[in-house]
Amino acid sequence: MTEPLATGSTIGILGGGQLGRMLAVAASRLGLRAHVYEPAANPPAADVAHRVTTASYDDAAALTAFAQSVDVVTYEFENIPTSALDLIEAIRPIRPNRRTLAISQDRVEEKGFLNAIGLATAPWAAVNDAAELESALGAIGAPAILKTTRLGYDGKGQARIMTPEDAAAALTAMSGAPAVLEGFVPFTMEISVIAARALDGQVAAFDPGENVHRDGILHTTTVPARLPPARRSDAVLIAARILNALDYVGVMGVELFVTPQGLLVNEIAPRVHNSGHWTQNGCAVDQFEQHIRAVAGWPLGDGSRHSDVTMENLIGDDIDRVPALATEAGTAIHLYGKAEARAGRKMGHINRIRPRG
Amino acid sequence: MTEPLATGSTIGILGGGQLGRMLAVAASRLGLRAHVYEPAANPPAADVAHRVTTASYDDAAALTAFAQSVDVVTYEFENIPTSALDLIEAIRPIRPNRRTLAISQDRVEEKGFLNAIGLATAPWAAVNDAAELESALGAIGAPAILKTTRLGYDGKGQARIMTPEDAAAALTAMSGAPAVLEGFVPFTMEISVIAARALDGQVAAFDPGENVHRDGILHTTTVPARLPPARRSDAVLIAARILNALDYVGVMGVELFVTPQGLLVNEIAPRVHNSGHWTQNGCAVDQFEQHIRAVAGWPLGDGSRHSDVTMENLIGDDIDRVPALATEAGTAIHLYGKAEARAGRKMGHINRIRPRG
Structure with missing residues (x-):
């Protein structure tokens, strides 16, 4: 397939969580439909998908029917069983590609790959x-x-x-x-670059965001990151090198440590990434649409940033803050439709926007 | 109902066109589901609705089951048969209210109402x-x-x-x-005010947009409208007066003529409006979410404008311009998933954003 997918085509999405949900919404903006494959019943993505298959990753018949019903397959998480991927790939293209999935599923593979293309890690x-x-x-x-x-x-x-x-x-x-x-490396901050690569090799990156974690879970991402311009372009160039080396198609989240000696790659995620949620309210084209554009063979969109943004995750009981957040100036709310607020569970996020500083 | 609808609640939407589609997406952002009622098969809103009922407006059993399955009912067009509304209203609240629908369905009623609350018309x-x-x-x-x-x-x-x-x-x-x-009135421009009123009476309005029509169909809406500040606030106050007089809940599109003698109300639409599509890329909270917030009993969000925007409708063959538009800087694409591009049919729209002037 070299032509961009036309209106009415279907993107198959493996995984029905909040990332799949927001990918399905982005697909709709481009006139595309989403078919979500998810073992659990009533997943977040089902609310906005054209079609949902509820089946396990070892159900060959369901996987085959799913693959046959879509035009291209992508995923919202990286730990998909190899057997399922083999079966799907015989029927439809999987984007991002298998090599990237294999690398990102194994820390030794990933670090070895990064070092081999000349990038520093811890x-x-x-x-x-x-x-x-x-x-x-x-x-x-x-x-x-x-x-x-x-x-x-x-x-x-x-x-x-x-x-x-x-x-x-x-x-x-x-x-x-x-x-x-x-x-351990002494770093001054962790940043993320959300980068995209199209089917024709075009690469684009959103502005790097500065991440703060709490209890091991991403708490906030703020753009712009407090980086000198040279570091900012280093970060984007590192992400581009990774995507090109992998002949990647789609959006990737690249986490970097900022150290006095330069940038170290912490880890890569071959999918849309929590630290890229700010793009929904900071850019005309967000990370979800950028990913759908890439896997659908479209050109990438303009991801330049019109506002400064702080994204904050709503974890567990944070959901109780929604009534207050709903009246806050400059605040956009994104909830995932999860009924039960368990501790540590990502229930939604907010994006607080400010004029560009 | 006075409590805001909680995560997992369902908004019933009468009509499955592009407005219903974008309302369903907005509902998902707030953790709410959409159940779309539409006589035609495969309507645009079905791609992103949790549930779709395909039945006519005189199917009492289908209407009853629909109403019973949702928490509140709204609509994307104003010409819904009275019998269907009667049946639904006996089961669930309809927002915006019946009085507004009756007025907006009849030009004589509408103009009489507007004049009666002191507003000028042609x-x-x-x-x-x-x-x-x-x-x-x-x-x-x-x-x-x-x-x-x-x-x-x-x-x-x-x-x-x-x-x-x-x-x-x-x-x-x-x-x-x-x-x-x-x-006929000699007017210098047509503008729209997209205004919202919450269940508790709170009113908010987006910045007035300047409309240009072509062949009787809206072609572009540009914000800000080229209006002196006093006229801009006149426009917003007129919209607020209409919403308050009707005890309105939801978003309304108010079209106004700008004349040397002042503003005349052209017509009102008791729903989200084509001339408000710019809000999707100009504000943290857009008209679709504002409408869902209102009908769901939520507080209104912050609809202040972060960018200047020109919305352009893609009508009929304009859909062929999408490949070129997809690479245009500052341009966000919104397609409706309609397979067939007939002359005069709204296929999608684009929002071109620029930094605030």
């Missing part, structure tokens, strides 16, 4: 046993953090190693899974 | 026969325009009377339907 080493951990700690030093290489459905194993004495307990926390040791 | 007179037309022409003079009072499903009868000799033919064109003669 120091790291693959760790499969106690001997490798000892050797890695010798090279990297403590404090450091041990993480399982994969973020599968089995949960995310992470353990801090503040002193070498923590090593044994940290390894136990990995439950025998392959792991990676990452050195 | 000179007009009700015309039911040749004698009344002669008398009206004597009072108003030619040129003038004769229109049927109602815009029902039977089509829109309109006939220009350039000289008194055109009177007989114009009356014939009314096919015996009650009509109204409207005098």
Whole structure:
């Protein structure tokens, strides 16, 4: 397919969470329909999808029917079982591509790829046993953090190693899974670049945003990030290098640490990203539409920023603040339609806009 | 109902066209679902609605089930059969209210109402026969325009009377339907005020937009309108007076003629309005969300304008310009998902944004 998808065409979206929901809305703006594939019943994306398939990722018949009913397939999360992707890819193109998915599913693959294309990361080493951990700690030093290489459905194993004495307990926390040791780096801030690459190789990036986390979850993203212009363009160039190296199609979230020595890549996400939600109220074309444009073979849109924005996530009980937020000047509310507000659950977000400073 | 509708509640929307489509998207931002009622199959709003009922407006069982499945009912067009409204209103609130619908369905009612609350219109007179037309022409003079009072499903009868000799033919064109003669007024521009009123009586208005028509269809709306500040606030105050007089809940489009003697009300539309589409890319909260907020019992949002905008409708073959428009700087595209591009059919619109002048 080289022609842009025409009005009435259908984007298949694997995953029915809030990212799928906002992708479906963006598709509608371009006259395209969304068919959402999601194992759970009544997912957020179902409210705005033209069609929903409720089936598991090992239901070959459902996956086949889904793929046949759409024109192209994309996804809102990276941990899709390989068997499902194999089945779909035999029928329809998957964008972003399989190689990127494979890299982003494995921390060792990802860091190796980033270093191989000349990008700096925090120091790291693959760790499969106690001997490798000892050797890695010798090279990297403590404090450091041990993480399982994969973020599968089995949960995310992470353990801090503040002193070498923590090593044994940290390894136990990995439950025998392959792991990676990452050195702590002293950074002044974390930023994100939300970048997009079209089918024809055109690349565009939104202005870098400055991220603040709370309890391990993104709390706010503010644009512009407080960066000197040279760092800002470094960040965008790094994102562009990653997308080009992967022959990527779609939107990618690239998290970077800002350090006195320069920018380090923290991690990449081959999808629209929470730290790009500010674009909904800061740009004429937001990250969701940019992603749909790319996977649909359209040219990228103009993502230049018309306002300064602070995005704030509404987590768990934050939803109770909505009545007050609804009357706040300059505030746009985005709720995900989730009935139950559990602790740590992303219920929505707000974008507070201000004239460009 | 005095509490704002909570996440997961459902807005019933009568009519499944592009206005219903964009209302459904706005509902999703607030965590609300849309149930669309539309006689035609595969309407634009179906792509983004949680649920769609395909049934005629005289299907009592379908209307009853629809009303019972939703929390509140609104509409995207004003010519809904009275019998359907009666049936729905016995089950769920209809917002905006029936009185406004009755007034806006009948030009004589509408002009009488506007004059009664002290607002100026073009000179007009009700015309039911040749004698009344002669008398009206004597009072108003030619040129003038004769229109049927109602815009029902039977089509829109309109006939220009350039000289008194055109009177007989114009009356014939009314096919015996009650009509109204409207005098031409020399106006410098037509503007629209998109205003909203909440359940608690709070009123807010978007900045007035300047409209240009082509072949009788809205072509562009530009904000800000080229108006002196005093006229701009006059326009907003007129809209507020109308909404308050009607105890209105929702968004209304108020079209005004700007004349050397002041503002005349051309017509009102008790719904979101084509001339308010610019708000999607000019404000943190757009007309569609403002309408949903009002009918859902939420407080109104901040509709202040962050950018200058020109909205342009894409009519019929204009859809062929989309590939070029898609690469244009500062341009946001909104397509309605209509497969067939007939002459005069609204296929989508674009909003071109610029920094505030």
